Amino acid sequence: MFGMVRPCSHRLGESLRTQWMAHLCGLCLALRGDHGQFARVVTNYDGLLISVLAEAQSERVGAGGGAWRRQTGPCLLRGMRGASVAQGEGARLAAAVSLVLASAKVRDHVEDRDGLFARRPVAAAARKVAAGWTRAGARTGSDVGFDTAVLVDAVERQAGVEALAGPGTSVLAVTEPTETATAAAFAHTATLAGRPANAEPLAEVGRLFGRLAHLLDAVEDRGADAASGAWNLLAATGTSLVEARRLADDALHGIRLALRDVDFVDDKLAHQLLAHELGRSVDRAFGPPPTMDPDGGPGGAPPRPPQQGRKRGLLAGCAVAAGLFCTCQVCCAEEFHGPWSGKKREGACRDCDGCDGCDCCCDGDGCGCCECCSCCDCGV
Numbered sequence: 001m002f003g004m005v006r007p008c009s010h011r012l013g014e015s016l017r018t019q020w021m022a023h024l025c026g027l028c029l030a031l032r033g034d035h036g037q038f039a040r041v042v043t044n045y046d047g048l049l050i051s052v053l054a055e056a057q058s059e060r061v062g063a064g065g066g067a068w069r070r071q072t073g074p075c076l077l078r079g080m081r082g083a084s085v086a087q088g089e090g091a092r093l094a095a096a097v098s099l100v101l102a103s104a105k106v107r108d109h110v111e112d113r114d115g116l117f118a119r120r121p122v123a124a125a126a127r128k129v130a131a132g133w134t135r136a137g138a139r140t141g142s143d144v145g146f147d148t149a150v151l152v153d154a155v156e157r158q159a160g161v162e163a164l165a166g167p168g169t170s171v172l173a174v175t176e177p178t179e180t181a182t183a184a185a186f187a188h189t190a191t192l193a194g195r196p197a198n199a200e201p202l203a204e205v206g207r208l209f210g211r212l213a214h215l216l217d218a219v220e221d222r223g224a225d226a227a228s229g230a231w232n233l234l235a236a237t238g239t240s241l242v243e244a245r246r247l248a249d250d251a252l253h254g255i256r257l258a259l260r261d262v263d264f265v266d267d268k269l270a271h272q273l274l275a276h277e278l279g280r281s282v283d284r285a286f287g288p289p290p291t292m293d294p295d296g297g298p299g300g301a302p303p304r305p306p307q308q309g310r311k312r313g314l315l316a317g318c319a320v321a322a323g324l325f326c327t328c329q330v331c332c333a334e335e336f337h338g339p340w341s342g343k344k345r346e347g348a349c350r351d352c353d354g355c356d357g358c359d360c361c362c363d364g365d366g367c368g369c370c371e372c373c374s375c376c377d378c379g380v
Contacts, residue, residue: 003046004216004281005273012272018084019269022069023048023055023094026086029072030095035136039095041318042102042133046213047094049273050185053202054090056270057193057263089144089192097185099137100148103130104155111159112230146188154181162231167238171247174233175214182210201261205274208251208258212278215248216285220343245286252279 009017027048031039055068070087074080107130109117116122134152141148154177165174186206190198218233219241225232234244256275264270321339337343 003044004213005045005049005277006281007273007277011277016269016272020048020052020273022084023051023086023091023269025072025075025083026051026091027094027098029085030087030091031098034092034095034140035099035133039099039133039136041321042098044098044102047098047101049209049270050094050097050189051086051090052270052273053186054093054189054192055086056267057190057195057198057265058090059265090189092140093144093146093185093188093192096137096141096144096146096148097151099133099140100151100155101181103133103137104151106130106133107155144188145191146185150184151181154178162233162236165233165236167236169237171215171233171237171239171244172211174237175211178214179207179210182213183207195263198262201258204258205255205262208254209274209278211251212248212255212282215244215251216281219244219285221341224341224343241286245282248282248286252282 007020012020028040028043031043058068068086068088068090069084071082072085073082106126110123110126117126138148158177161174161177183203183206186209187199187203190196190202214233222232222234225235255278259271259274
């Protein structure tokens, strides 16, 4: 249940936090409903953005949420409380994308022989699980009119692109398969919402989101990849952290511009997540933007890669993830190590100081209260 966009509930405010949880739970339940309990392990924060975007464009959003919401029973992760959760085609598209991309992640672990995946019986079982997730994602995608072949093709091309990359290779040439996959998924939300004119700007949002995902993953993994000898985008292409930060900031700016061209019915949550929380994700990976020295050049120390903990296989990681969530460490701990990657993470509410993106005009619902937010750096 990790991803780039990990918002703090205090910044979201009560209304947007309830909506965000509705999409998170909706994705989880869509995975369970179509593919069984075990599929819920691929629930992730970035995948729910697809559900958010689909609902944000729909006229059916309103009192009670219409066909996009349903009431569900108690859940341990909600403190055994019931809730109104997202349902329908947006949640199912999010589930399909999450399954296909999770299957690719498992295959990567097998190919790299990470942890328990180095053992043949575990690797064989993991390959079987990954193949099942790919087929399951394709079935659900087909049900909502989305051909997951574009995702599978991107995953298959990625390995070849990385193998050919070397010093001087453009970073954007390596991130292209990821960009293509996320662009297709984001654009399809316009089809689900019956707003075809939104497909082009949403494809641009998705393309740049995919670029950011690849960049931030490379930055966060630099230390661990160097220690293990694993392939890393920045090391392979000889790209500096300064250049990577420039590319990330450009992508973030492009996302904010493209969002202006999308015809939303209610963009409050989508705007908060993609225009603001995504920017905080960039700062988490790189550190705050460098200060300027007296001569006008960048000053300050370069960002340090996060410390790395123990990497785990699929089943061991699932067990640790359950413990992290049940003990609320994901939300409340200052720091914890990711259950699978071992990467150091910050608790979602660490150093939370309320809504800090638009303090001058917010009323407690985050920056979504600003329809024309002059104090928001995205200009939306």
